Amino acid sequence: MSDNGRYIADITIPDDVQIEPGKSFVKTWRVQNNGSTNWGPGYELVFVNGNAMGSPTAVSLPAAAPGQQVDVSINQIAPATAGKHFGDWRLRNAQGQSFGELIYLRILVPYNAPIEEKPVKVEEKPAESEKKPAPLPVAFEGEFEPAKWRQTIWAITSIFESGSPEGNPAAYQTYDAGVISFGKHQATLASGTLNRVLQAYLARSSSATAQALKNEYAARVAQMDGNLRHDGRIKQLLLEAAQEQAMAEAQDTVFEESFYKPAVSAAREYNVRSPLGLAALYDTNIQGGLHIVLPRVTERLGGKIGEKGITEAQWIAAFLDLREERLNRLADQYIAKGDKGTGNALRTSTFRVQEYRKLLQAGNLKLEGTLNVRGQQVIGIS
Secondary structure (H helix, E strand, O other): OOOOOEEEEEOOOOOOEEOOOOOEEEEEEEEEOOOOOOEOOOOEEEEEEEOOOOOOOEEEOOOEOOOOEEEEEEEEEOOOOOEEEEEEEEEEOOOOOEEEEEEEEEEEEOOOOOOOOOOOOOOOOOOHHHOOOOOOOOOOOOOOOHHHHHHHHHHHHHHHHHOOOOOOOOOEEOOOOOOOEEOOOOEEOOOOHHHHHHHHHHOOOOOHHHHHHHHHOHHHHHOOOHHHHHOHHHHHHHHHHOOOHHHHHHHHHHHHHHHHHHHHHHHHHOOOOOHHHHHHHHHHHHHOOHHHHHHHHHHHHOOOOOOOOOOHHHHHHHHHHHHHHHHHHHHHHHHHOOOHHHHHHHHHOOHHHHHHHHHHHOOOOOOOOEEEEOOEEEEOOO
8 A cells, every 4th residue: 555646737827827926826736646545634735845925834635535636725825026936745644754746836926017905904014925026126337257256156056056155076966867966066977077077187186096087987987878877986986086176176177167168258248247147147057058048038038138228137037037947848848758856856956046036136236245045155246
């Protein structure tokens, strides 16, 4: 006997529907009990990631026998902040164990949308959801100084990639489509970046670890051998190499040449002048898809920054929206092919977009002051 469940359909609020900030709505999913146990008392749908949008973090599931489909609804409130918002939910049994597919919703709060006014008692403060989103900053004024900005920009992406602003040269994981992701910038085997990092390290080190990597694994890494995902020996050697300064230098050098400098070139081409804009471009280049998203921004806005009255803030907002749309579209494609692990990882990774969107809504195009990124502090640009 085992619990299981799967998403069937959105009964209300399809993906990417526009909802005005502060507006109440009811999200209803149709789900199926495709396990071998009955759903009954104590079975719930629980919030696990993203934005709960004013809802309770758990709601009871309707009773359902194996094979039966039921509808489950949640009362929610659209966030006050403009942009894309998502919430991830899981089914949970009476013993507190999660099961079944990830169930999610995705809405779009339009920019500069009016907020419906609601009566507020004199003794009460207006609810957060009733506040109008702050207008976007108009323009960035200052010199384009990517070398000066690099430390702060890299610190933000390092939090996303390896969990800390300074980056972890020994960060190692094998759970997604990169096969092996290694280092402070998460160089992947599947992209060929791990091979470039390894070659840069071998050119700098003559240690016993370097010799072992060269003799045993250099050829297989160059061939992007997918069987290395489950190879404990290469993991051991890479983690040993990460203790050497040569490996940290190799990682930084490869990512400077392969990702930061191309992002700087793209910024110049599209008239991006601000630290925040360059940071968004660099982070997208690290994750993938920069040169897919860039022309779509021009298509959506009808030009580049400075053309047709397009401000830098408007351009960044459109860029972030299109980046998020691409990640969610890829997630849908992987899930449709049966690769739920990669699909869910892609959908969860949209938190990166949300972090940049927070900085944009705060008007911090200059990335000044102490930045709070996913609960960690980053020293801003002085």
